Amino acid sequence: MKGLNETTVIVTGGGGGIGRAICRRFGEEGSRVAVLDRDPEAAAATVELILEAGGSARAYAADITDYNAIAETLAAIETDLGVPRVLVNNAGFDRFMPFLKTEPGLWQQLIAVNLTGALNMHHLVLPKMVAAGGGKVINIASDAARVGSSGESVYAACKAGLVGFSKTVARELATKNVCLNVVCPGPTDTALLKGVAETAPNPEKLLEAFRNAVPMKRLAQPEDYPGIVALLASDDANFITGQVISVSGGLTMAG
Ligand SMILES: NC(=O)C1=CN([C@@H]2O[C@H](COP(=O)(O)OP(=O)(O)OC[C@H]3O[C@@H](n4cnc5c(N)ncnc54)[C@H](O)[C@@H]3O)[C@@H](O)[C@H]2O)C=CC1
Numbered sequence: 001m002k003g004l005n006e007t008t009v010i011v012t013g014g015g016g017g018i019g020r021a022i023c024r025r026f027g028e029e030g031s032r033v034a035v036l037d038r039d040p041e042a043a044a045a046t047v048e049l050i051l052e053a054g055g056s057a058r059a060y061a062a063d064i065t066d067y068n069a070i071a072e073t074l075a076a077i078e079t080d081l082g083v084p085r086v087l088v089n090n091a092g093f094d095r096f097m098p099f100l101k102t103e104p105g106l107w108q109q110l111i112a113v114n115l116t117g118a119l120n121m122h123h124l125v126l127p128k129m130v131a132a133g134g135g136k137v138i139n140i141a142s143d144a145a146r147v148g149s150s151g152e153s154v155y156a157a158c159k160a161g162l163v164g165f166s167k168t169v170a171r172e173l174a175t176k177n178v179c180l181n182v183v184c185p186g187p188t189d190t191a192l193l194k195g196v197a198e199t200a201p202n203p204e205k206l207l208e209a210f211r212n213a214v215p216m217k218r219l220a221q222p223e224d225y226p227g228i229v230a231l232l233a234s235d236d237a238n239f240i241t242g243q244v245i246s247v248s249g250g251l252t253m254a255g
């Protein structure tokens, strides 16, 4: 795709299911991929896959909830790989529980990763994109933000917050050549979904309910996302900003 070769790309949660698939695609496009994850081994495994395929990547172990640690990590990325032109905010986590059974401590954990973590990344990376004359941000939210999802109230609130935040900053930076767009996955076959299913009284029944809710009657695979993310990061998307796109087999059909 246009404009991705030798471009510096940061992917948070790059060691996980969806993040790894996105990193691999940028590797195939010839980008310099900064695989950022709080799990160092997972990040290193993603880098290994990219290098084996002939691409260029480096692993960065950092927690997106820690503003100062992220500032240090970004300085290292800039020294190693150059100023980022693409940022994919993908790191996230969830616990499945009816809202009335949750406690404020869990809300804080969910908000720290799914909302504050993304704010940290934007606050530290966007000034560099503005100074460099432009950039692309792709935020991985969730269809839970668009249609709701029982058991995911605070997570859904964070993801809906990310959607509103993305549209607002897309307006604020529209004249600076910085485009922000949101991709909303539906239920996807990753460690996150498996972890959630294991906490349910009947994991297979929960997964069946997720499959049945999707018009195309299957869970998403991580490989369902890299195409749209690469497109939104490319020069073919230079006039697209503030948009929200569901990749969920028809779970959300928004006009
Ligand atoms: N799997 C699913 O069904 C869905 C996933 N999503 C979203 O897609 C994104 C990716 O999810 P999956 O690949 O499924 O999850 P995953 O659990 O496979 O990967 C998430 C990765 O993020 C990393 N991470 C978590 N917290 C972090 C932090 N504080 N700092 C740095 N790294 C951190 C983890 O170490 C892990 O490698 C998340 O934002 C999730 O909310 C959205 C809708 C559905």
Ligand SMILES: CC(C)c1ccc(C(=O)O)c(O)c1O
Residues within 6 Å of the ligand: 094, 096, 141, 142, 143, 144, 145, 149, 152, 185, 186, 187, 188, 192, 193, 196
């Ligand atoms: C994996 C978790 C439980 C999950 C499941 C379903 C949705 C959704 O319907 O959008 C999610 O966003 C999830 O994160």
